[in-house]
Structures are given as C-alpha cells and as structure tokens.
Amino acid sequence: MSKRIGFIGLGNMGSPMAINLHKAGFDVTVYNRTADKAKVLGEQGLQVAESLEDAVREKDVVITMLSNDEAVEQMIVGDGGVLDYMEAPTILVDMSTISPDTSCTLAEAAREMGITMVDAPVSGSTNAAESAGLVILYGGPRDVFDELAEMFAAMGKASLYFGENGSGSKxxxxxxxxxxxxxxxxxxxxxxxxxxxxxxxxxxxxxxxxxxxxxxxxxxxxxxxxxxxxxxxxxxxxxxxxxxxxxxxxxxxxxxxxxxxxxxxxxxxxxxxxxxxxxxxxxxxxxxxxxxxxx
Ligand SMILES: NC(=O)c1ccc[n+]([C@@H]2O[C@H](COP(=O)([O-])OP(=O)(O)OC[C@H]3O[C@@H](n4cnc5c(N)ncnc54)[C@H](OP(=O)(O)O)[C@@H]3O)[C@@H](O)[C@H]2O)c1
Structure with missing residues (x-):
C-alpha cells in the first residue's frame, strides 16, 4: 500500500512538491492556512483536508513546508497544532528552511510524545520543485532516511544524509x-x-x-x-x-x-x-x- 501523506504548506515550493507526490502514486492530503491554494490542488486530483486534524490523522507521514521558524513552530507545537493530533508511528518531516536549533527543539518536543520528527529542507527552487529535481538535505535517524527514500525520490533527484537531527537544516x-x-x-x-x-x-x-x-x-x-x-x-x-x-x-x-x-x-x-x-x-x-x- 502506498504511503498516506499529509502535506501542509502549499506555497511556491509546497504545491509542486505535493503534486509530484500525488503523480508518483502516494495518497496525498493537502492543507494550507489560506484555503484557496489547497482548492487549486483539489482540482488536480489531490485530496483536500477539511482541517489540520484531517491532514494529520491516520497518515504514515506528515510533511510541513512553511515560511520560517515562527510558522513551523506555530504549526507544529502551537495550540491546535500538528502534535495535538499526531500519533505514532506517523513520521513528521519538516522540509522548510529554519534554524537548526529550532529543528532540534521541535524534534525533541515530538520525541517526548513518542513521535519521530526529521529535518529535510531542500536545495533547488520552483523549477526544481516542479521537475522533481530537488536535492533533499536530511537530518535525523538513518533508518527513517531509508524508509523515506521512495517518497524523497518522488520530489528530488538526490537525497543526502547529513547525520542527526538539525544536520539537514545546517x-x-x-x-x-x-x-x-x-x-x-x-x-x-x-x-x-x-x-x-x-x-x-x-x-x-x-x-x-x-x-x-x-x-x-x-x-x-x-x-x-x-x-x-x-x-x-x-x-x-x-x-x-x-x-x-x-x-x-x-x-x-x-x-x-x-x-x-x-x-x-x-x-x-x-x-x-x-x-x-x-x-x-x-x-x-x-x-x-x-x-x-x-x-
Ligand atoms: N522558493 C524557493 O525557491 C525555495 C527553495 C528552497 C527552500 N525554500 C524554503 O522553503 C520554505 C517555503 O518556501 P516557499 O517559497 O514555498 O514559500 P511561500 O511561497 O512564501 O509559502 C509559504 C507557506 O507557508 C505558509 N505559512 C506562512 N506562515 C504561516 C503561519 N504562520 N501558519 C501557517 N502557515 C504559514 C503559507 O501559507 P499561506 O498560503 O496561508 O500564506 C505558505 O503555504 C521556506 O522556508 C523557504 O525558505 C524555498
């Protein structure tokens, strides 16, 4: 069975990345703060979450692709955020560019709840996101990197393992x-x-x-x-x-x-x-x- 993915953050990068996951056969549910951007992807056949909870529950992987530290913190550990709904063994993959310190702090907060979180920001801009030509820069447990290989391959031309949590952000x-x-x-x-x-x-x-x-x-x-x-x-x-x-x-x-x-x-x-x-x-x-x- 293909992985069920909740994809949060449909900006210039997140939208084409979510589309590529969908095209590769993953079961993708999208969510965005501004709902119109999710609606556009709904018209292309992706499932649109009715709420953040809907994007997070009963998924194998939840991906966040958001602007900055503040947005990621708010979305993950804020009130009514991702961690309020997530249950192990769902894996949380943050692909935003944020401070390595924030990546580590959030991974620790997730770990305390029994959730594995990894950082996997990307090199490459919108053209690379559209053509699945991103380079994925990974920090987190090695076995999870291996487990996510097929998913990363749907979005990128290469995935690089840098080491423990925070290394991808570095x-x-x-x-x-x-x-x-x-x-x-x-x-x-x-x-x-x-x-x-x-x-x-x-x-x-x-x-x-x-x-x-x-x-x-x-x-x-x-x-x-x-x-x-x-x-x-x-x-x-x-x-x-x-x-x-x-x-x-x-x-x-x-x-x-x-x-x-x-x-x-x-x-x-x-x-x-x-x-x-x-x-x-x-x-x-x-x-x-x-x-x-x-x-
Ligand atoms: N663009 C690139 O070439 C590129 C390349 C590599 C890495 N990156 C990194 O990838 C990340 C996303 O980049 P992007 O170009 O896709 O950015 P973007 O087009 O500005 O989209 C930002 C996304 O974050 C959401 N967001 C912002 N603040 C939020 C908040 N407080 N709560 C919930 N959602 C929030 C936005 O939602 P709304 O739609 O509701 O505003 C939107 O979905 C950034 O960290 C960027 O540095 C970008």
Missing part, C-alpha cells in the same frame, strides 16, 4: 550562504558594468561563457535583463536564511565578513518593500543605491 544554511553570496556577486558585477556603460546583455553573455558561470545565473538572467522579478524564491526568504547563517556563526565562531555585508544589501531591499519579489531584486536595490535608474 546543510541548508551552508548552501544558501553560497546562493545569497552568488546573487550578491552577480549583482555587484552588473552594477559595475552599468556604471561603465557596458551593454547588459553582452555582459550576461560574457558571464555565462566564463568559468564562474552557473545554472543559477541562467535561471536569474531573465529577471536581470528585464528588471521584472516574479518570486521563485522570495527575497524575504533569502534575508531570513542569511540571518540564520549569521546567528549560527555568532555561536560557533565562523568568520563570515562577506556574508554580513551581503545581508546588509538584502536588508536594504527589505526596507524598500522588495520582500515579496524574487531574491534577484537585490540587483535592483544595488542599482538604485548606485544612482542608476530603472531601464
């Missing part, structure tokens, strides 16, 4: 530090190019031919060329992630001066109301600060 901060800095680096190069008066399209051609090119640059190129930034990965989430990186660095003594500087750019963009746009909008922020007006 790995996610490692990769997103690089992502945030890459966007900052591309943006700064492009700002200099604008100031030189170089043609942006030709500069992007050069970047894509150079050794520093990356698939990421290809994904973001349309936004950088047109200065339109529909959110695949909202800037507010990258701002959150770099904040989590710096918080961890404060505790463990990592010296990350360039990350701290990049965080300032993302903060400035937040201050200017760009939070809901794609993270690539940090380029627009730097252009603006450099006195270059929108084309």
């Amino acid at each position: 790995a996610k901060l490692v990769i997103n530090l690089l992502l945030g800095m890459t966007m900052q680096g591309i943006s700064e190069s492009l700002v200099l190019a604008e100031k030189f008066g170089l043609e942006r399209t030709t500069v992007l051609d050069m970047m894509q031919q150079a050794a520093v090119s990356s698939p990421f640059l290809g994904f973001k190129r349309p936004s950088l060329e047109t200065e339109a930034y529909p959110a695949a990965f909202a800037l507010k989430h990258m701002h959150k992630d770099l904040g989590l990186v710096l918080e961890q660095a404060r505790h463990n003594g990592s010296i990350l001066p360039a990350t701290a500087a990049a965080y300032q750019s993302y903060t400035a963009a937040m201050n200017h109301g760009l939070d809901e746009q794609d993270m690539a909008v940090v380029f627009a922020e730097l252009l603006n600060q450099s006195g270059v007006s929108k084309k």
Whole structure:
C-alpha cells in the first residue's frame, strides 16, 4: 500500500512538491492556512483536508513546508497544532528552511510524545520543485532516511544524509550562504558594468561563457535583463536564511565578513518593500543605491 501523506504548506515550493507526490502514486492530503491554494490542488486530483486534524490523522507521514521558524513552530507545537493530533508511528518531516536549533527543539518536543520528527529542507527552487529535481538535505535517524527514500525520490533527484537531527537544516544554511553570496556577486558585477556603460546583455553573455558561470545565473538572467522579478524564491526568504547563517556563526565562531555585508544589501531591499519579489531584486536595490535608474 502506498504511503498516506499529509502535506501542509502549499506555497511556491509546497504545491509542486505535493503534486509530484500525488503523480508518483502516494495518497496525498493537502492543507494550507489560506484555503484557496489547497482548492487549486483539489482540482488536480489531490485530496483536500477539511482541517489540520484531517491532514494529520491516520497518515504514515506528515510533511510541513512553511515560511520560517515562527510558522513551523506555530504549526507544529502551537495550540491546535500538528502534535495535538499526531500519533505514532506517523513520521513528521519538516522540509522548510529554519534554524537548526529550532529543528532540534521541535524534534525533541515530538520525541517526548513518542513521535519521530526529521529535518529535510531542500536545495533547488520552483523549477526544481516542479521537475522533481530537488536535492533533499536530511537530518535525523538513518533508518527513517531509508524508509523515506521512495517518497524523497518522488520530489528530488538526490537525497543526502547529513547525520542527526538539525544536520539537514545546517546543510541548508551552508548552501544558501553560497546562493545569497552568488546573487550578491552577480549583482555587484552588473552594477559595475552599468556604471561603465557596458551593454547588459553582452555582459550576461560574457558571464555565462566564463568559468564562474552557473545554472543559477541562467535561471536569474531573465529577471536581470528585464528588471521584472516574479518570486521563485522570495527575497524575504533569502534575508531570513542569511540571518540564520549569521546567528549560527555568532555561536560557533565562523568568520563570515562577506556574508554580513551581503545581508546588509538584502536588508536594504527589505526596507524598500522588495520582500515579496524574487531574491534577484537585490540587483535592483544595488542599482538604485548606485544612482542608476530603472531601464
Ligand atoms: N522558493 C524557493 O525557491 C525555495 C527553495 C528552497 C527552500 N525554500 C524554503 O522553503 C520554505 C517555503 O518556501 P516557499 O517559497 O514555498 O514559500 P511561500 O511561497 O512564501 O509559502 C509559504 C507557506 O507557508 C505558509 N505559512 C506562512 N506562515 C504561516 C503561519 N504562520 N501558519 C501557517 N502557515 C504559514 C503559507 O501559507 P499561506 O498560503 O496561508 O500564506 C505558505 O503555504 C521556506 O522556508 C523557504 O525558505 C524555498
């Protein structure tokens, strides 16, 4: 019998992930705080929970894919939250990007109730979520990782086992530090190019031919060329992630001066109301600060 999955959080990432589980033959019931997003998936054949309880009861696995620490805490240990309804042996899999400390605290709260909770955030944006091309970064018991392999394979091209609870969340901060800095680096190069008066399209051609090119640059190129930034990965989430990186660095003594500087750019963009746009909008922020007006 295929696993019964309760999927909570149908944002830019959660919706395509839930659809891929459904397509792979899992028995998926979806729930979202804003009910309209669940209704859309109902039209595609997924079961829509009538309540959070409905999404959690009698499931083999419950997945959460939510914005940030606050949302995950509220949903899992808040009043009327997931743990109020969950019973062993259902496994709780949080795939959101949150602090490793919060992942561990929540896993402990679950453990006290006899529930196994693991962290399994993902690398890859909406395009990877849609094509089941995510990389799943796992922290938790090894035997549970093995048990969830088929489910992860329905959403991703690879699953990586990092170790005990919190390790998946740590790995996610490692990769997103690089992502945030890459966007900052591309943006700064492009700002200099604008100031030189170089043609942006030709500069992007050069970047894509150079050794520093990356698939990421290809994904973001349309936004950088047109200065339109529909959110695949909202800037507010990258701002959150770099904040989590710096918080961890404060505790463990990592010296990350360039990350701290990049965080300032993302903060400035937040201050200017760009939070809901794609993270690539940090380029627009730097252009603006450099006195270059929108084309
Ligand atoms: N987008 C990406 O490229 C990407 C890539 C890798 C990882 N991530 C991470 O994956 C997670 C989800 O990202 P996303 O892009 O899908 O975000 P999103 O589009 O902003 O969706 C966020 C989801 O969280 C729910 N939510 C927020 N606050 C809540 C609360 N207090 N209670 C209940 N539900 C709440 C939202 O519900 P409503 O619909 O009701 O607002 C929505 O379902 C984030 O941690 C992000 O950092 C994103």
